[in-house]
Amino acid sequence: LDKYKGIIPAFYACYDEAGEISPERIKALAIHLYEKGVQGLYVGGSSGECIYQNLEERKATLKYVAESLKGQLTLIAHVGAPSTKESVELAKYAEELGYDALSAIPPIYFQLPESAIEKYWTEIMDSTDLPFIIYNIPQSTGYNLSINLLKKLLQNDKLIGVKNSSMPVMDIERFKAAAHDDFIVFNGPDEQYVSGRLIGADSGIGGTYGVMPELFLKAEEFVSAGDFSEARKIQHDINDIIMTLCSLNGSMYSVIKEIYKLKGVNIGSVRGPLEPVSGDDIEKVEGIKTRIDE
Numbered sequence: 001l002d003k004y005k006g007i008i009p010a011f012y013a014c015y016d017e018a019g020e021i022s023p024e025r026i027k028a029l030a031i032h033l034y035e036k037g038v039q040g041l042y043v044g045g046s047s048g049e050c051i052y053q054n055l056e057e058r059k060a061t062l063k064y065v066a067e068s069l070k071g072q073l074t075l076i077a078h079v080g081a082p083s084t085k086e087s088v089e090l091a092k093y094a095e096e097l098g099y100d101a102l103s104a105i106p107p108i109y110f111q112l113p114e115s116a117i118e119k120y121w122t123e124i125m126d127s128t129d130l131p132f133i134i135y136n137i138p139q140s141t142g143y144n145l146s147i148n149l150l151k152k153l154l155q156n157d158k159l160i161g162v163k164n165s166s167m168p169v170m171d172i173e174r175f176k177a178a179a180h181d182d183f184i185v186f187n188g189p190d191e192q193y194v195s196g197r198l199i200g201a202d203s204g205i206g207g208t209y210g211v212m213p214e215l216f217l218k219a220e221e222f223v224s225a226g227d228f229s230e231a232r233k234i235q236h237d238i239n240d241i242i243m244t245l246c247s248l249n250g251s252m253y254s255v256i257k258e259i260y261k262l263k264g265v266n267i268g269s270v271r272g273p274l275e276p277v278s279g280d281d282i283e284k285v286e287g288i289k290t291r292i293d294e
């Protein structure tokens, strides 16, 4: 399970100037991240704008990332979609492409009973031979993974971990405690990477790792070495940067895409209703990039 340990950036949606999926840009971003020395990629999740893309677009993204990096990095495919049918179709496609693992949010829009959520994740798990990682992000989905459901789902050997994006770091500890020793919990909120690791997260999947991989790799190095005071200093720098990213007009994803652009990796902008960076704030992105480079 070592292949899931380390810094795993969430892959961003890559569009051309007309806002359509760009194979060239997908490949360029994949190679760029590979060269930074990260452990793997989480493809087609929140930062991948999954809920704003149709099935063909999501398949194309999975395909071009796999073509660029299969066998070189750990590739996790997020396949959560509005219906079970679509999620299963994506899961099967990811397996054909050679992905290492699958992951999915719970069902969205309708507030379904836990029995329906259990069935949804189980049907995805049963549809392929790949290991599965639950994506828990209650602030967006309205459902917070219960220990009760986690224990039920753990009877299925395919379930190998949870990517936990809830804000209480304590949830990481509770999920670890409820599961077996090999169960992997991925830290979700980048603002809490160091604390997440300290309370038991084995690894991290994050949306801001890609624009500042050096900082997260360094933080991980200090955590692994038990040097918490140095790890905390890096977390402080990371959080200053994230707070600035979030203070500009436009969605955080669009700010991150502007930073990628300044780094020479143009992956286009965001798809509506997400908002692009607007007005004078475009100039402030340069300052954030400088701060990252320091």
Ligand code: HMN
Pocket: 010, 011, 042, 044, 045, 046, 047, 048, 165, 188, 189, 190, 191, 205, 206, 207, 208, 242
């Ligand atoms: C994904 O699925 O794209 C990411 O793995 C999600 C990840 O947890 C990010 N959350 C969201 O984008 C909602 C965080 O890494 C986030 O980018 C970071 O904590 C900054 O707020």
